[in-house]
Amino acid sequence: MEPSPRGLFIPLITPFTEDGDLASGALEKLAHAVIDAGAAGLVALGTTGEPATLTAAEQHTVLDIAARVCRERGATLIAGAGSNDTAGSARALRDLAAWPEVSAALTVVPYYTRPSEEGVVAHFTRLALHSPVPLIVYNIPYRTGRVLSVQTLLRLASVPGIAGVKHAPGAVDQDTVLLMSRLATTPPTMAEPPGGFAVLAGDDVFASPLLALGAAGGILASAHLRTGEFAELIAAWHAGDAGRAGALGQRLAPLSAALFAEPNPAVIKGVLHAQGLIPSPAVRLPLLAAGHDSVRAALALC
Template sequence: MTLTGLFVPLITPFTDDGAVAVDALHDLAEQALIDGATGLVALGTTAETAMLTDDERASVTEVCTRVCRAHGAPLILGAGANATAASMDAVAALDPSLAAALAVVPYYVRPSEAGVIAHFTHLAAVSPVPLIIYNIPYRTGRTLSADTLLRLAELPNVIGVKHAVGGIDDTTITLMSTRPTQFAVFAGDDLYASPLLALGASGAIVASAVVATAPFADLVTAWHRGDSMRARTIGHRLAGLTTALFAEPNPTVIKAVLAAQGRIPSPAVRLPLLPATESSLYTALAALKAFSAAGEQKSSGVLTAEMPR
C-alpha cells in the first residue's frame, strides 16, 4: 500500500465557551476534501491532541471518519506517544478501516536509535493499520540518521514517514535517493514542502494547507507531473504565507486566521498555548492577501478576510 498526495492535518476548533466546535470541524474537513486534498489527518500535533480529553478525541475521530467515508477519502489518525507499551495499546485499538496511523518518534526520553527501531517494530507488529512514522526531531529531541530511517522503512507494516527535520539536510538527500520504492516520504515542514516534493516526496502533510488547501494540492500535483515551472511559482508564493502562519506556535496563528475568515467560531487554543497576537494575525492576513493578489485566489479558492484595524 502506498499513499500519495496532500493530507490536511486538521485543527480542533473550539467554541467561545471552550467546547469542541463539532460543526465547524465537519465543515473544515469537508472543505479540505472539496478543495483538492487527497485525505485528512486527525489528532495530529496541529489538533492540540495532547490537550483534548478522551471523549473529545473520540468526537474528533468520529467527525473526520464520517466526512472521509462520505467522500471516499483516506483518513490518517495520530496515535501513540513516547511509551512503547501504551503506544501499542493505542494502535492495537485502531479502526482497521483507517488508511494509516501517524506515530511520532518517542519524545522527551530520547531513546537510542536502536530503541526507536525497537519501538516501531513492536507497534507495527500489533497495529491493524499501516504506520507512518512522524520524524520531527526539533519536537522529539531525537535525531534519526539515514541508516535508521532506511531500517525503519524495511519494517513490515511501516509504509512511510512524515519527514519534518527543519530543512533539506544530508540525511534527507540520502533518504530520498536510497529509500525503497514503496516507502512514502511526506513533506512535513510547510516551508520546505516544495523542495522535498522536488526531490521526489510522495506528498505532503502540512498544517498551512487547512488555510490554503487548493494551492498546496496544486503544488503536489505540479511536482508529481513534472511541471517544475508551475510548482516553483506556487512554492515561492506559499513560502511567505507559511512563514507567517508559523510565526507563533502551531496552530495559534492558523486558528486566528480561520476565525477571522469566519470558518471557526473562535481563535481559542488551550493552555499552555496562548492565542496569537494581533500583530501575527495582521501579518498572516496580509500574507494571505498578497498570495491572492499574486494570482492564485481565482483558481484555487483561497479565502481572505479583512485585516484587524
Template sequence: MNWICRFGRVRLVDMAQDTTQDTTQDIARTAPQGTAGTAPQGTAGTVPLHGIHVPLVTPFAPSGEVAAGALEALAHEVLDAGATGIVALGTTGEAAALDEEERDLVTGVCARVCGERGAVLTVGAGASGTRAAETSLAGLARWPQAGAALVTVPSFVRPSAAGVLAHFERLAAVSPVPLVVYHVPYRTGQPLDATTLRALGSLPGVVGVKYAVGALDQDAVELLGDRPAGFHVLAGDDVHVSAMLALGASGGILASAHLATERFAELAAAWRAGDAVHARTLGHALAGLSAATFAEPSPGVVKGVLHAQGRIPTPDVRLPLLPASQAAVTAALERLDTLTRARTGEA
C-alpha cells in the same frame, strides 16, 4: 466569504510518477497482522499517501467545548479543495490538550467524513513507551475508516537507533492500521539519520514518514535518493514542502494547507507532472504563507485566520498555548490575499 465556492471542487489524482513496484509494495506493506494473526480492521490495500494531507485543527466553541460542526465543515472544505486526506489528532489538532472523550469525538467526525468522501484518514496515536503506544494503536480498531496511524518517534526517553527500530517493529506487528513514522526531532529530542529511516521504512506495516526536522538536510537528500520501495516520504515542514517534492517526496502533511488547500494541491501536482517552472514560482509564494503561518506557535495563527474567515467559531487554543497576535494573523491574511490575487490575475 463562502470558502467552498471560492475555491471550487478540485480533486487531486494519482499521477503516472507512482511506479508499479511502489503500488505492489504498498499492498504488501499495508496489511500488518493483528495480535491474533487475523487481518486488521483498518483500510485494506494501498494507502494513497501522495498529495496533501491536512492535519486538522480542533475548533472550539465560545464555551470551550469542541465545535464538532465546524470540524466537520473544515474536513469537507479541505477535501473539496483538493486534499488527498486529513489527519486527526495531530500536533495541529492540539491532541495533547484534549481529553479521551474529545479525542474520540474528533476521530469520529473525521472518520465519518472520510468514509463519506473516500478520503484517506490518518490518526495521531502512540506514546513514548512501547506498551502504552500499543494500547493507543489498539484503540484505532474502532475506526474502520482509518487508513494509517501517525506515530511519533519516542520522545524524551531518547532510545538508541536500535531501540527506535525495535519500538516500531513491535508496533507495526500489532497495529490494526499501517504506520507513518512522525520524525520531528526538535519536539522529540531524538534525531535519526537516513540509514535508520531506511531501516524503519523497510519494516512490514510501516508505509511512510512525516519528515519534519526543521530544515532540508543531507539526511533528507539521502533518504529521498534511495528510499525503500513503497515507502512514502511526506514533507512535514511547510516552508520546505516545495523543495522536498522536487527531490521526490510523495506529498506533505501541512498545517498551512488549511488556508490555501487548492494551491498546495496544485503545487504537489505540478512537481509530480514535472512542471518545474510553475512549481518553483508557486512554491516560493506558498513558502511565504507558511512562514507567516508559523510566525507564532502552531496552530495559533492558522486558527486566527480561520476565525477571521468565518470558518471556525473562535480562534481559541488551549493552554499552555495562547491565541495568535492580531499582527501575526493580519500578516498571514495578507500573504493569503496575495496568493488569491495572483491566481485570479489581479496581482
C-alpha cells in the same frame, strides 16, 4: 497493507467555541471544505489538533467526525496515535480498530526519553507487528530530541507495517537528500513493504524542495489556507512541471512562515476565525491565542 499515502493531507485543527468546548459542526464543515479544495485526505488528532489537551470523549468525537467525512467523500483518513511509551502506544493503536475508515496511524518518534536509534527501530518494529493499520513514522527531531540518521530511516522503511514517514527535520539537510536519493535509486536492502514507502513533507516551509526531491506528498498544516494551491503544488511536482511547481512553492512558503510565527496552531486558528470559518481563535493552555499582528500578517498572504 493499504497503498502508501500520496498527495495532500490536512492535519485538522480542533476548533473550539467561545466557551472553550469542542465545536463539532465547525470541524465537520472544515473537513469537507479542505477535501472540496483538493486535499487527498485528513489527519485527525495530529499535533495541530491539540490532542494532548482533549479529553478521551473529545478525541473520540474528532475521530467520529473525520471518519464520517472521509467515508462520505472517499478520502483517506490518517489518525495520530502513540507517545514515548511503547506499551501505551500499542494500546492507542489497537483502539483505532474501532474506526475502520482509518487507513494509517501517524506515530511520533519517542520524545523526551531520547532512546537510541536502535531503540527507535525496536519501538516501531514492535508497534508495527501488532497495529491494525500501517504506521507513518513522525520524524520531528527538534521536538523529540532524537535525530534519525539516513541509515535508521532506511531500516524503518524496510519494516513490514511501516508505510512511510512524515519527515520534518527542520531543513533539507544532507540526510534528507541521501534518503530521497536512496529511495529513488534502490529499495531498502531488506524486504520492501508492500505498496512502497512514502516520504511525506512535514516542514511546511520546506515542502516544495522535498517534493522536488521526490516526496509522495505532504502533511501540511498551512494548507488549511489556500488548500487548492498546496494540492496543485504537489500535483505539479509529481507531473514534472518544475516551472509551475517552483512558482507555487515560492508563493506559498511565505504563508507557511507567517502561519508558524507563533506556536502552531495559534495563527492558523486566528486566521480561520477572522475568515469566519471557526467560531473562535481559542487554543488550550499551555498554548496562547495568536497576537493580532501575527494574524494580520498571515491574513495578508491568504
